[in-house]
Amino acid sequence: MISTEELxxxxxxxxxxxxxxxxxxxxxxxxxxxxxxxxxxREDFLRAVSFFRRHHLPCTVxxxxxxxxxxxxxxxxxxxxxxxxxxEFSLNRNVLTAGAGVPLPAAAAKxxxxxxxxxxxxxxxxxxxxxxxxxxxGAYGQEIGEAVSWVxxxxxxxxxxxxREEITFGYRRSSLAESVILRAGLKLEKLSPAARAxxxxxxxxxxxxxxxxxxxxxxxxxxxxxxxxSGGPGAGQMIDACGLKGYRAGGAVFSPVHAxxxxxxxxxxxxxxxxxxxxxxNRVSETFGVVLEPEVKLLGFEDVFC
Ligand SMILES: Cc1cc2nc3c(=O)[nH]c(=O)nc-3n(C[C@H](O)[C@H](O)[C@H](O)COP(=O)(O)OP(=O)(O)OC[C@H]3O[C@@H](n4cnc5c(N)ncnc54)[C@H](O)[C@@H]3O)c2cc1C
Numbered sequence: 001m002i003s004t005e006e007l008x009x010x011x012x013x014x015x016x017x018x019x020x021x022x023x024x025x026x027x028x029x030x031x032x033x034x035x036x037x038x039x040x041x042r043e044d045f046l047r048a049v050s051f052f053r054r055h056h057l058p059c060t061v062x063x064x065x066x067x068x069x070x071x072x073x074x075x076x077x078x079x080x081x082x083x084x085x086x087x088e089f090s091l092n093r094n095v096l097t098a099g100a101g102v103p104l105p106a107a108a109a110k111x112x113x114x115x116x117x118x119x120x121x122x123x124x125x126x127x128x129x130x131x132x133x134x135x136x137x138g139a140y141g142q143e144i145g146e147a148v149s150w151v152x153x154x155x156x157x158x159x160x161x162x163x164r165e166e167i168t169f170g171y172r173r174s175s176l177a178e179s180v181i182l183r184a185g186l187k188l189e190k191l192s193p194a195a196r197a198x199x200x201x202x203x204x205x206x207x208x209x210x211x212x213x214x215x216x217x218x219x220x221x222x223x224x225x226x227x228x229x230s231g232g233p234g235a236g237q238m239i240d241a242c243g244l245k246g247y248r249a250g251g252a253v254f255s256p257v258h259a260x261x262x263x264x265x266x267x268x269x270x271x272x273x274x275x276x277x278x279x280x281x282n283r284v285s286e287t288f289g290v291v292l293e294p295e296v297k298l299l300g301f302e303d304v305f306c
Contacts, residue, residue: 011047045085
């Protein structure tokens with residue numbers, strides 16, 4: 001056990017006890033975190049992580065919660081957010097150094113405005129640089145992993161640089177999943193005015209398509225399932241073919257706009273979302289013989305899909 005006084009002495013930023021995680025996920029679902037920490041700066045972030053490690057308490061670092069399904073019973077130990085503490089953003093020629101808490105859409109927009117290519121198609125992907133690196137976030141043929149030159153992580157509690165060769169990126173996954181990410185160096189492509197204009201047209205078209213094909217006005221966590229890597233129909237197509245578009249459990253619904261996105265139409269809880277996930281997995285498995293794997297990260301659950 002730790003005392004609140006001891007914790008407040010160690011961490012300078014915001015410390016909330018029993019903070020509902022539905023306030024920190026884009027799906028607006030999730031029960032209380034025992035300790036919710038928003039550190040003041042990088043040093044405070046490092047102190048907070050080390051405090052919980054020293055006390056052998058679980059410690060989960062999250063970004064914007066845009067790819068998270070948090071259990072209704074919440075999360076034991078600490079949840080630490082990065083936006084305030086790890087917001088470093090600096091450009092040196094075509095190399096961007098970005099803290100894990102920097103919003104990906106802002107990084108994409110700012111670098112493209114400086115005629116640097118490599119992140120522009122990711123402008124519509126919510127979340128932070130840290131979450132994007134863990135998920136190898138991608139859209140319309142661009143993935144963040146392609147731009148990575150190095151990543152700073154905690155190794156035995158100390159900041160250490162991983163070179164690109166030490167990291168693997170795959171489809172919506174990376175070897176950084178078990179690390180605490182502090183910042184990254186991204187090598188971008190210097191674009192000529194003509195190349196930039198061409199990409200701008202594509203980027204604008206991509207943003208338009210996203211707005212037309214995704215239920216952006218309702219809370220969601222983006223795609224619920226990964227598309228099968230073996231090819232064939234995508235997860236959304238299979239869910240749709242099983243008649244589950246618009247299927248509901250409580251306040252959670254497989255969006256009528258995009259069958260692979262669960263939206264919270266109001267008052268959904270994690271159990272509702274889990275019910276939809278389980279139903280779709282079973283139906284798709286029976287119909288197509290394909291076992292869908294969740295793309296959303298489950299937090300506070302115990303090995304639900306093992
Ligand atoms: C409307 C909508 C559209 C979306 N479209 C796309 C899309 O087109 N392409 C796509 O790839 N994704 C998409 N997503 C999913 C989501 O935006 C991405 O997965 C995003 O990269 C998650 O970033 P985050 O900061 O919100 O991470 P979180 O959801 O907060 O966390 C995701 C995982 O990363 C871990 N994590 C986060 N930061 C750190 C850190 N600093 N150190 C260690 N671990 C960390 C968390 O513990 C968790 O396991 C969409 C989501 C929404 C809501």
